[in-house]
Amino acid sequence: MTNYNVIEYERVVSCFGEGQGVDIIPEVVSSYRPVKGMMFSSIDQAFDFYSEYAKKAGFGVRKGGSYVHDGILKTKYIKCCKEGHKLAKMYDSKGDCNESSKPYYKRRKRSTIRCGCRAHLQLKSVDGVIFEVDDFVKGHNHRMVADSDM
Numbered sequence: 001m002t003n004y005n006v007i008e009y010e011r012v013v014s015c016f017g018e019g020q021g022v023d024i025i026p027e028v029v030s031s032y033r034p035v036k037g038m039m040f041s042s043i044d045q046a047f048d049f050y051s052e053y054a055k056k057a058g059f060g061v062r063k064g065g066s067y068v069h070d071g072i073l074k075t076k077y078i079k080c081c082k083e084g085h086k087l088a089k090m091y092d093s094k095g096d097c098n099e100s101s102k103p104y105y106k107r108r109k110r111s112t113i114r115c116g117c118r119a120h121l122q123l124k125s126v127d128g129v130i131f132e133v134d135d136f137v138k139g140h141n142h143r144m145v146a147d148s149d150m
Helices: 006-014 043-057
Strands: 061-069 072-080 120-125 131-137
Touching: 043 061, 043 072, 043 120, 043 131
Parallel strands: none
Antiparallel strands: 061 072, 072 120, 120 131
């Protein structure tokens, strides 16, 4: 029997198409689907709209990174909750984050849901107040949740 790294195993199980070019594009009524050029009066309004789309499609969302220039928010990302990979923190043998000691990776005692999904909504600031959809990636690399399970 082969010993698999737990994190590698979780990625294979939860994200069956990762790295293979498999994209799942959810079928959602067009009135709920974001479109490039769509305008919002705030980040919260855009987040609520994308959350509603995500709920209809069967996935969760979270706020991602942002770009601020001269104190003005220029770009904001709203991402699929399975975007990225959760990295284990490096600790020394005493459990401290000490760079002088030989580090090891502390193992998580629970599974992770992140699998590198690239689906997101990118917003750009038009005038510092109004936000426009600059990019919308709708393809996911994981299964969606059925309506009955939500």
